[in-house]
Amino acid sequence: MRKLYAESPVLTAEQSLESLEVEEGFTVQLVAAEPQVIVPVAMTFDESGRLWVAEMTGYMPDTVGTGEDAPNGRIVILEDTTGDGAIDKRTVFLDSLILPRALCFVENGLLVAEPPRLWYVEVNGDKAGKKTLVDAAYTEGGNVEHQPNGLLRAMDNWIYNAKSSKRYRKMGNRWLKEDTHFRGQWGISQDNYGRLFYNNNSENVLGDYFSPGLGSANPHQRTVDGFNRNIVPDNRVYPIRATPGVNRGYMNGVLDDSLRLVNFTAACGPLVYRGGLYGDAFEGNIFVAEPSANLIKRNIVRDSGYFAKGRQAYKGREFLASTDERFRPVNLHLGPDGAMYVLDMYRGIIQHKTYLTPYLKNEIGVRNLSQPLNCGRIYRVLPKDKKNPQPVQLTADPEKLLAQLDDRNGWVRDKAQQMLVDGHYRQIIPALRARLQQTDRPLGLLHAMWTLEGLQALEMKDIVALLQQPGQQIRSQALAALPSILNAANKAPVLPLLEALATDPQQAPAVAYVLPTLQKTDAVAAARILKTIWQKFPNDRFVADAVISNVKDKEEELFREITAWSADTNLVIRRHLKKVITDISNHRKAKLDEALVKEFPRGNLIFKTICQTCHGADGDGIQSLAPPLNHSEIVTGRKERLIAIVLYGLTGPVEVNGKVYKAPEISGDMPGIIHNDEFSDGDIAQLMSFIRNAWGNKAEKVTEKDILKVKQQYKGREKSFTMEELQ
Structure with a gap:
């Protein structure tokens, strides 16, 4: 071959x-x-x-x-x-x-x-x-x-x-x-x-x-x-x-x-x-x-x-x-x-x-x-049967652009919306509002709604009418647009609709997601609707996270309320909330020490260049990419093992803090940097000393001698390690 x-x-x-x-x-x-x-x-x-x-x-x-x-x-x-x-x-x-x-x-x-x-x-x-x-x-x-x-x-x-x-x-x-x-x-x-x-x-x-x-x-x-x-x-x-x-x-x-x-x-x-x-x-x-x-x-x-x-x-x-x-x-x-x-x-x-x-x-x-x-x-x-289709030409004619919001080609619909917004064609607002009444063609309707939003002409009466439509996607999009116009003066007509949709399993997460905006103008109503949602769907993981999105800096308060409401420790919303509270506690302990940056300037720079984009600036990992470095026993454990991983890479599942990370939840492979000529042994030692002592970590520093020792031990190796090999 x-x-x-x-x-x-x-x-x-x-x-x-x-x-x-x-x-x-x-x-x-x-x-x-x-x-x-x-x-x-x-x-x-x-x-x-x-x-x-x-x-x-x-x-x-x-x-x-x-x-x-x-x-x-x-x-x-x-x-x-x-x-x-x-x-x-x-x-x-x-x-x-x-x-x-x-x-x-x-x-x-x-x-x-x-x-x-x-x-x-x-x-x-x-x-x-x-x-x-x-x-x-x-x-x-x-x-x-x-x-x-x-x-x-x-x-x-x-x-x-x-x-x-x-x-x-x-x-x-x-x-x-x-x-x-x-x-x-x-x-x-x-x-x-x-x-x-x-x-x-x-x-x-x-x-x-x-x-x-x-x-x-x-x-x-x-x-x-x-x-x-x-x-x-x-x-x-x-x-x-x-x-x-x-x-x-x-x-x-x-x-x-x-x-x-x-x-x-x-x-x-x-x-x-x-x-x-x-x-x-x-x-x-x-x-x-x-x-x-x-x-x-x-x-x-x-x-x-x-x-x-x-x-x-x-x-x-x-x-x-x-x-x-x-x-x-x-x-x-x-x-x-x-x-x-x-x-x-x-x-x-x-x-x-x-x-x-x-x-x-x-x-x-x-x-x-x-x-x-x-x-x-x-x-x-x-x-094959369409040899040379011609591109649709769009012109700065608001009436024609309005009609093109219903084009079969999504690119044309997108571009027509953008041109109406960019052209500030406010004369087309009445026609756009009339288009919202034609619910038999939902795609053009949604573009008309977002075009009104882009022209800053969307009104609460438009949202209220759309929230009463039977089509789920129309209601979902109306909820998504609601935060851009909701205020103290126009909130009244939408409150009963939010109350009703809060009990709908298909709309409850989206309703919860718009409540942070309502909270700014009517905290009592927002809290009431939020409570309805989590009590109705305490074991829905999508609802749980949508609810938690409302309680920035009030997570423990909600946790106490849920605990008083139900003794069931396995409720999904309770478990999700507990994890967020733990993450907050870890993050507070993990503020980056500026002295560390000064001590390991090259380590900090290499972290930002190579590691941060997958493991996060705070070392807490990024969903679908990589597990946390902060509070990781792999990072703070035996330095020889960490050196081997950084030099040669890691493939397959990895356990951090009792949780197993593997593809497809994260990328299955972490590449090594041993073959990158940009980084000396001293640079790599700085990088590892930096991450072993950044955020909430505290571990022995890594030296150039440590790097050289591991390189000699695995001389000639090319392939990445698995955790089984390194145990």
Whole structure:
């Protein structure tokens, strides 16, 4: 098998297109290739159907990342002037960027993510105008693989990110920034109801059951059930070629007997398909890119109540796969023509240097995967019977935009809403309000409601009417929009409706999530409704976490009230609340000692760069990524064991404080850093001394001698450890 794949030829775009195998009934069309586009990683469409693409030209020029900080990234505009589906015009909008990774249109400008900063650049024709710094700390720590991205402008008019707990919104000349749930790793998408879906590199599809603006009112909650859920737990992949060039290909179980990847290792770029072009069977499906295995997976997701659950569409095959090793799909986008667009970096190296193993370095060298660096392709996937669908053109005509809120293509609906909001078309408000009466077409109705919210014209009478509709999704969305308008002057008519919905098992969590806003204007009513909810559903885990989101700094007070109400120690709400109270106690004891930062400056810096993005700034772990370091017996126990883990990595289940963490709850693998030349033994000793004494930890420091001893003990080792080996 290795002889068969000893060489990995660089293919032209036309040759690489021929290497693609796609689902029966579909065809793949080349939209753009080098030199029109180079290393594309993210894109968006304007109202004319043109592609605006972020080119991450500086990513990993070689196995040590030489020149990665060079300002050679660009935002380019790609245009099809002939209507044949192929790009024939390229315009550079913005250049001299360092590793740009996301972009998003807002009003008359473009948000551009260029770590660590988030910029807003005005668009003057096709030229960049005034540049405003929106967030100087858009990314905080992390390396290229572990920094925020996405910039998804969601249905609720806020802009969300993957690998981030921030959301943004432009209000007049101000930029609002708020905390939200931490989500995903690379790429983010929404469904027809504005719920967000994402993943991390080893997990197929993660997502939320509720609207994204809900559920983050209590920062003491480490996790909130109903957010960051594992939607498709099956992580199996089915490449059509050998894929030895994966970072841990040497480990048992990573590759099968034919040297093909077994499970996701670089899942990214999820897309909820809402295009209306592929047929009903594909609506709401979630496609996921896997560049390490040169494929795109299709998942079928269904709702049951507010739950979203999914499965892979096929066993033993994929929606799209390639025999070309350099086919690297890293992002998927829905287009104004209803097609799925595939961004292909087209390169050999996709693993960042921070975690690059000697095994993969060898694979790169043997098959000369370092070159080329100046390629990139964009494809679109079409049904065979729809050869060249044209993109829908949107114009600044509020009446036409109103009609397009009902378009079959979700991209068109989203864009029409955004253009109505950005254009401040207040003359359309009466027509939008009239659209709320047409409940037979719920998708357009929901966009009309959120357009009113974006124009700051949504009124309580609108919400009250929608909360009385029989459709569950209409009621849920009305509840999600309620916090943006609820105040002391307009609360009266909605209170009886909240009281009634509080006893509905399908709506109770969403009702609880809006009560923190009611609490500000009517604490008595909020407390009364909250009590109704937890007494009605004390063993519903989603209700429990929704209730706890209301009681920031009053958790113990609620715990006493529940204890007095029922002696049952196994009530779900009681157990969830007890955990939050314990976490608060641990966190209070875990404030980072500034003297420690001064004592171990390199350790603190490396922690922020490498460890923080998975284990959290407070060391308490991040749901779906990694377990806690704070109060961890693995961190504070035998230093030789911790050194071995940090140097060589850890795979499989790990027990911390009596809880077993394993995939898919967290990523199943932690890479080691022994092969990263950036860090000396002294640096690594500082890192481990830092985490062994940060927050609530207290343990013996680690020295360079300790590091050297462990390196000598395991000289020549490449594979990660398991906890069984280290016991």
